[in-house]
Structure formats: structure tokens, C-alpha cells
Amino acid sequence: MEDLLRISNLSTSFFTHEGEVKAVRGISLTLKQGEILGIVGESGSGKSVSMMSVMRLIPDPPGRITGGEVWFNGRNLLALSEREMEKIRGSEIAMIFQDPMTSLNPTLTIGFQIKEALKVHRRISEAEATRETIKLLKLVNIPNAVQRIRDYPHMFSGGMRQRVMIAMALTCSPKLLIADEPTTALDVTIQAQLIQLVKRLRKEFGMSVIWITHDLGVVARLATRVIVNYAGKIVESAPVETLYDSPRHPYTLGLLSSLPTMTGNRKKTLYAIPGQPPSLINLPPGCSFAPRCLYATPRCSETEPSLNQIAEEHYTACWETVKTKGVLKRIDE
Amino acid sequence: MRDIRVTEVSKAVKKKHLLDSYILRSFSKNPVALFGFAGFFMIILVSLLAPVIAPYSPTEMNYDAILVSPCGDHLLGTDDLGRDILSRILWGGRESLRVSLTAILLAGSVSIVLGLLSGYVGGWVDMVIMRIADVFLSFPHILLVISIVAIIGPGLTTILIALGISYIPGATRFVRGTVLVVKNRDYITAAQIMGASKLYIMATQILPNILAPIIVYSTLGLGSAILATSGLSYIGLGAQPPSPEWGAMLNAARPYLRDAWWMSVFPGLAIFFAVLCINLLGDGLRDALDPRLKN
Amino acid sequence: MISYIIKRILLLIPVLLGVILLTFLIAQVTPGDPAAIALGPMATVQDIADLRSHLGLDDPLHIQFFRYLSRVVQGDLGLSIRGQTPVLTEILLRLPSTVKLTSLAMAMALVFGVGAGLIAAVTRRKSLEGVVMVTALIGISVPSFWMAILCIVVFGVNLGWVSVVGGEGFKNLILPAFTLSLAPGAFLARLTRSSMKEVIREDYIRTARAKGLSWFRITEVHALKNSMIPVVTVIGLQIAAMLGGTVFIESVFARPGLGRFAVNAIANRDFPQIQGVVLFLASAYAVLNLLVDILYTVLDPRISYNRKDSSK
Numbered sequence: 038m039e040d041l042l043r044i045s046n047l048s049t050s051f052f053t054h055e056g057e058v059k060a061v062r063g064i065s066l067t068l069k070q071g072e073i074l075g076i077v078g079e080s081g082s083g084k085s086v087s088m089m090s091v092m093r094l095i096p097d098p099p100g101r102i103t104g105g106e107v108w109f110n111g112r113n114l115l116a117l118s119e120r121e122m123e124k125i126r127g128s129e130i131a132m133i134f135q136d137p138m139t140s141l142n143p144t145l146t147i148g149f150q151i152k153e154a155l156k157v158h159r160r161i162s163e164a165e166a167t168r169e170t171i172k173l174l175k176l177v178n179i180p181n182a183v184q185r186i187r188d189y190p191h192m193f194s195g196g197m198r199q200r201v202m203i204a205m206a207l208t209c210s211p212k213l214l215i216a217d218e219p220t221t222a223l224d225v226t227i228q229a230q231l232i233q234l235v236k237r238l239r240k241e242f243g244m245s246v247i248w249i250t251h252d253l254g255v256v257a258r259l260a261t262r263v264i265v266n267y268a269g270k271i272v273e274s275a276p277v278e279t280l281y282d283s284p285r286h287p288y289t290l291g292l293l294s295s296l297p298t299m300t301g302n303r304k305k306t307l308y309a310i311p312g313q314p315p316s317l318i319n320l321p322p323g324c325s326f327a328p329r330c331l332y333a334t335p336r337c338s339e340t341e342p343s344l345n346q347i348a349e350e351h352y353t354a355c356w357e358t359v360k361t362k363g364v365l366k367r368i369d370e
Numbered sequence: 371m372r373d374i375r376v377t378e379v380s381k382a383v384k385k386k387h388l389l390d391s392y393i394l395r396s397f398s399k400n401p402v403a404l405f406g407f408a409g410f411f412m413i414i415l416v417s418l419l420a421p422v423i424a425p426y427s428p429t430e431m432n433y434d435a436i437l438v439s440p441c442g443d444h445l446l447g448t449d450d451l452g453r454d455i456l457s458r459i460l461w462g463g464r465e466s467l468r469v470s471l472t473a474i475l476l477a478g479s480v481s482i483v484l485g486l487l488s489g490y491v492g493g494w495v496d497m498v499i500m501r502i503a504d505v506f507l508s509f510p511h512i513l514l515v516i517s518i519v520a521i522i523g524p525g526l527t528t529i530l531i532a533l534g535i536s537y538i539p540g541a542t543r544f545v546r547g548t549v550l551v552v553k554n555r556d557y558i559t560a561a562q563i564m565g566a567s568k569l570y571i572m573a574t575q576i577l578p579n580i581l582a583p584i585i586v587y588s589t590l591g592l593g594s595a596i597l598a599t600s601g602l603s604y605i606g607l608g609a610q611p612p613s614p615e616w617g618a619m620l621n622a623a624r625p626y627l628r629d630a631w632w633m634s635v636f637p638g639l640a641i642f643f644a645v646l647c648i649n650l651l652g653d654g655l656r657d658a659l660d661p662r663l664k665n
Numbered sequence: 666m667i668s669y670i671i672k673r674i675l676l677l678i679p680v681l682l683g684v685i686l687l688t689f690l691i692a693q694v695t696p697g698d699p700a701a702i703a704l705g706p707m708a709t710v711q712d713i714a715d716l717r718s719h720l721g722l723d724d725p726l727h728i729q730f731f732r733y734l735s736r737v738v739q740g741d742l743g744l745s746i747r748g749q750t751p752v753l754t755e756i757l758l759r760l761p762s763t764v765k766l767t768s769l770a771m772a773m774a775l776v777f778g779v780g781a782g783l784i785a786a787v788t789r790r791k792s793l794e795g796v797v798m799v800t801a802l803i804g805i806s807v808p809s810f811w812m813a814i815l816c817i818v819v820f821g822v823n824l825g826w827v828s829v830v831g832g833e834g835f836k837n838l839i840l841p842a843f844t845l846s847l848a849p850g851a852f853l854a855r856l857t858r859s860s861m862k863e864v865i866r867e868d869y870i871r872t873a874r875a876k877g878l879s880w881f882r883i884t885e886v887h888a889l890k891n892s893m894i895p896v897v898t899v900i901g902l903q904i905a906a907m908l909g910g911t912v913f914i915e916s917v918f919a920r921p922g923l924g925r926f927a928v929n930a931i932a933n934r935d936f937p938q939i940q941g942v943v944l945f946l947a948s949a950y951a952v953l954n955l956l957v958d959i960l961y962t963v964l965d966p967r968i969s970y971n972r973k974d975s976s977k
Contacts (some may be wrong), residue, residue: 066763080849124877131875134872140869143965153886157877177832191966205876265845429834506687510907510946510950512907512908513908513927513950516912516927520936571788593805601809601912604808604810605810605912627817627818628818641811642807645805645807649802650802
């Protein structure tokens, strides 16, 4: 399979009054055609910022992409002009966002906003655009599409608004869909529906998906491969079964251990990773997880580990992976 | 259960104090706002010290020095009765400030009380207060002011009362708005659960947290009060001769527009400078509040 | 949407009633006996008493109010004390001058104020933004009547570009309209800029960018409409401020308008005139506010829509 997206050492920072916030510190990943990649991490781990950097939607000021390359379809997106980037956004790469309440313009009809996405990239008549829009709305299961085209965003529920966003993203059959926590603000049941929808559409359109979330449950249901982010860096990358079965980075272990389970000892208190994520302005030397890590050695606080391959398709950034083998199974007892 | 609530309250209280230091820090980084503050402070100082630092008395007429252009003896010139313009401006500041500050303080205190009641107590109290405010607000502001002037009769004190009364409806609306925002915050709920009375909550919990936007609003209101005071005096409805109020001075300068430009320029400059400093101060205060909270 | 408009028009009636009531009460609160004032210092006590009963001044308050109300509705605003002419006629005579002045001033304030604010918000050049904002700050700090005086001195007297007094031609309108538009225009500039800057930070702008729209298109289609909402909200207040401003500007430029009429009425203690002009201007203001409200619903579809139907 072809590499669709190849990110090389991407770094992005925000320059504020208090100092430089290093939101993304050298992230590298590859995405193949047809893959569903899940990016997991807590708030501030750099997962959203990295994908916004790919789309070059970082507000400048105060943010700036400080280094790296992003290869998409044979072109380095970071080297393109703004006009060229505008041609790619919405047509080859589409992005949907977290809050459907505020992500649509309240003073324009949804029909207008979807048609706009069509007209910006294709020479298309108004009538044709309307037909396309109705087709797309039906595709994402919006009932009464023909009438609802003239409705405003506030006339839709949250779940439906997110479907409208998906319809808008699919107008030009993008090769890559980036979804930034699209279900976080919605009910669990709506969440399940949307995940099913995206899975189906991916197959129909043959596109790749990057799904950003902090919810490990969502990732398990959707992704083929998972990346775990911490403090602006990737700490573990593995196929989804491998990650859940045998996680090797202490942070991933902590995340999975803190999930409540249906089986196992119900009398134990729920595990929580001790401590807080580090400040992205004053990062500690060495591995940024070391201050909270159960397996940390002096070396961990001196030198930052790089992403190393420990098994087929399984990478992790840790000096002490020997200690973490099989730990998850032991915690369960 | 009780433990959680206490920590919630103490966390929320801590957040309140953090905000205060944010305000001071942001303000000190803003040179323009500091200039406004310094200018305003200076104006107050000069007005208070006018009896001491003014070279002449503001009403002292000198028929040998009529319509003298700015020179060594009279830095800003003299008017048609030989009175020193500089001294009159220094003394005039006292008038403008006295009226505007008092009007704002008057309107402010009444509005805070009414706004707190209307916003926090709600119910029919809110309805009554808001309906009455709406009736007054359906009048253009200046029209309301001059109506009151028509009733009482022209004069500086009238302006004080008229401005004070006319600002109440709008300010009450504003205070009510700030109360509504704060009303739903966690520390208010916590205080209610702990059994605090409505009065206690209004006085100790809500009031300190709405003071900041109210201060910004009042500062900008002070600027418009000074403009209104001088304007109304200019058309003869406010300060009467021989008052050195700035607007009244401009009124007296009308016949001498061509011949004695200094009579028309300097009092106006004084009004402009005062309002400018106040606006800069108000802007600075507003900037110190908003973005910090957003970030 | 139509039902909302009709509702707002119907709401105008209680507002107008409130205005008439308040004006009526103002007259009641004013010290002095209208009959005594009308008859002058030579009148006897009996003359005054006769006039009072003739005018119905001793009737209960609510009866007097309804009498006043019915007269007002028929367009009778009483006779002025000085000239004994119908107040309504005097007002209508001066109306055109004020309308011309405020219309031009409002147009100038909107075009230059909002325009400057937009430029300041979207420009990348910090210096341009700074210049516009400083000018706006000066605009809201300068006393309009002082500015008017300076303009007269500079443009009229020294440069002789515009004739200063009298005349109703366009050339005579420019200077007064400009000075009247200064403060509202500056205020609108500041408001537009901050509103625009906030809108640009909104999520739906991010979505628009993600669709591949250019900044130009985003500003033109998405940002503009939404950033104008707070501006339209305050237009009503700006109209009020402008009506108030005419009081000063008409005095400086000696224009025969309603503002100056009101000031003279107060100076002369001519109560029918005062009452009449206050009532007239307040009513006009109420109608203008209604028009602004309707304009608001055109801009923001959320307002007229009944919230109850929106959840599914």
C-alpha cells in the first residue's frame, strides 16, 4: 500500500507572554491508504495541534510551525503557498472538529454552507450543487434532506450538526479525513452512530481517516492503528490489537490500567496515573513522562528517548521497555 | 460529601484572587493605559490644588488686560473681562470633576443596588425594575437630561442631578447583566448550599465579582458625563456665569471666535485631555480584564 | 418571521403610551402654574382660577392624562406660550433641517466608522491599525461642540472653504454633519474592530478555512454578517446619541432644527414647546428602534426563531 501521508519531525510552538509553548515537539508518522489511524492523548498532548499543523490552520500569531516536513501525495504541504494550500483543504484533505454547536455559521443555511464547499473547488452550477448537497445529506442519514437544506444550524440537534459537518467534508471525496474529537461533545449513543457512519463512508469513498480522541473506547472500536501522544511527542505507536493487548510504554500502561473493567477485582480503587502533565513552557529534561513514571531511572531524567521499534509495527519511546513486558496482565489481578 | 464542597469553594475562591493579580500585572504592561491613569491622576491632583497653584483668582477681572493673547504673565491669555484663562481652567476642572464624579457615584450606587436586586432576587422585583427602566430608556438620553433640566431649571447642580438620574436605568441594566453571569457560578451555589442568606450572598459573593466590569463601565461613563456637563453648560443649561466650568468658558468665548482664539481653544483642549485620559484608563482596565479570562 | 415583526409593531403601542405618560408626568412635576404663566404677571387670582377650570387643570390626574392623550393622538400638541402658534406646526417646520443633518451624519458615521473598523480588524499592518484606533479614540474623546467651533474657525473663517451660517444647501450641511458624525463614527469603528476580531476567532471561521476558502471570501461572506450583529444592536443608542448631539451642533452652526428648538424652549420656559418636542423626538426614537430591531432579525435568524422548536 502507498504512503498517503508522511510527517517528518513536525514541531509547532505558540509564542505567548509567558514563553514558548512547545505544543508539538518533533512528531513523525506515516499513514497508508485506507488506514484508520487513531491518535490518543490527554488535552495538551499535541494531538490536535499536530493535525492543525498538517492543515496549516495554526493561528499565526501566536502559533508557528517551527520545523519538519509533511508529505502528502508527493508534495511537502509546509512548503506550499497559501493559495495552493487552500486548494487542498476541503478537497483532498478534509477536517471536522469537536464542537458541532459552534463549528457552523449560525447566520447561513446549511445548504448554503455545503454548496459553498462544493463551489469553492469545482465549477458547478447552482442546480447541480443543490442536487449534490441533497445526495450528501441523504448519505449521512439526515431525514427530509430536500426541506432541511434551507434550515439554519440551530434548527438541528448536535448529532445531526456533526453529520452535516461530515457531509460538508465529503463534498469533494477527500483522500484523507481528519476528525478532531468529533464525538466528544455528544451522547454515547450518538457517538456510536457517528462511528458506524464514518466506517461505512470510509469504505464507500476509499479514504483514510485520522481520528483524534482522548477516549480509548472509541479508538478500540474504530482504528486499525493507534498512536499515543504525551507532552507533544509520540510515545507509542502500534496496531490496535497490539496496543490493547500488550502496551509497552508506561504512559499507555497507565492509561489502560485506569479504565474501569467489567471483569477483575471490583473492590480495588480505580487506578490513576499520579502527578500532572508537564508544563509545555518549562519541560523537564529527559523523558517528559519520567516524573510520573513507576519505572524511571536516572537516565530517563537526563536523555530523552526516541521512538524505537520493539516488535513488528510496534514502536515506543522508552528506555525501560524490558520492565514493562506483560505488566498490563499483572495489574489486572 | 461535605469535603468535596469545601474544596470546591476554596478552589473557586483561589481563582478569584488570581484574577486580581492578573489585572494589575496586565495593566502595568500597557504603557498607553498607564499614561491615561497618570493623566487622570494629575488632573485630579491639579483640580484639588487649584486654589494653591493657580496664578490668579478665577473671577478676578483686570480691565487693563482684556483679551490678551498668551504671554509670560498670562500663559493661556485672558478673556473679555481680563480674567486669566489658565487659572479659570484650573478652577474649572474642579467644577467639571465635581459634577461628573458625583453624578457617576450617585448613579453607580443606586444602579448597583437595583441591579443586584433585579438580577439576583429576580421574580416580580426584576420585572418591575426592568419595566420602569425600559420606559426611561425609551427616551434618548440627552432628551431625558434636558427634560429634568426643564423641570428644575438651568444650573450646575441641576446637571448633577439630571445626569445622575438619567444614568440609572442604563447602568441598572448593565449591573443586572453582570449579576446574571455570576449568578450561576459554583461558588454561589456553594454558598447557597451552606445556607447563606440572599443579602449575604449579594454583598459578599456577587458584589466583589461584578466590581471589575462595573468599574470599566463607570470609567467610560465618567468620560461621557464630563462631555455632557460641558456640553450642556456650553448651550447655557448648565454652569452659569461667572463659573469657570470649561463648557461655560467656551460659551463665553462665542463672540470672540475670530479675535481671541485662545479663549475657544484651551478650555476645549482641557475637556479633550480629561476625557482622553479617562478613556485610556477605561480601555486599559477593560483589556486587563478580558483576554486574561479568555486564555 | 412575519409574526415576529407584527409582534414588535404591536409592542410599539405600549412604548408610545409610556412615552406620552412620562411626558405628561414631566409637565406635572414642573414647578409653576401653567395658567399663571400663560396669563402673565398682571393676572388676578380670579383670572388664574377661571383659566384653570377652563383648561381643566383642577380635574383628577387620570382625567387630565386621558384628555392629553386624546389630544396628542389627534396631533394637537398645544400652543406655544410665546407665539401662541401650534407646537406641532413649529416642530414640523424645523423637522426637515434636523432630518437632513442626522441622516447625513448617520450615513457618514456608518460608512466611515464601520469601514475604518473593518480595515483596522483585517489589516496585517499594525501601523495602519494603530492609526485608525488612535483616531477613533480621539473621536470619542473630543467634545463635538468644540470640534464644531474649531472647524468653523479653520475651515470657515481662515480657509473660507465653506460658508458658516445659514443656508440649507449641501455645502452648509457638510461641516455640521461631519462634527455630528465624529463621536458615533469613532465608537462604531472601535466596536466593529473588536467585534470582527472576535468573530475571526470563532469555530465556524476555522471550519470555513478547513473547507479551503480564502480569507477574502471568509471575510466577505462569513465574518461580515456576524460581526455586524453587535453593531446593529447599538445603532439604536447611536441614533439617540445623535439626536442628543443635534442639540449642540445646531446651536453652534445656528441651524433651524429641533435640537436648537428644544434648547430655546427650555431657556424660555415654554412648556408646551418643551413637552411637544420631547414627545415628538421620543416617539420618533421609538419608531426608529423598531426599524433597527427588524433589521436585526434579518441579520440574525436565531432571534425570530422560536427556541422551543429547535431541539430534536
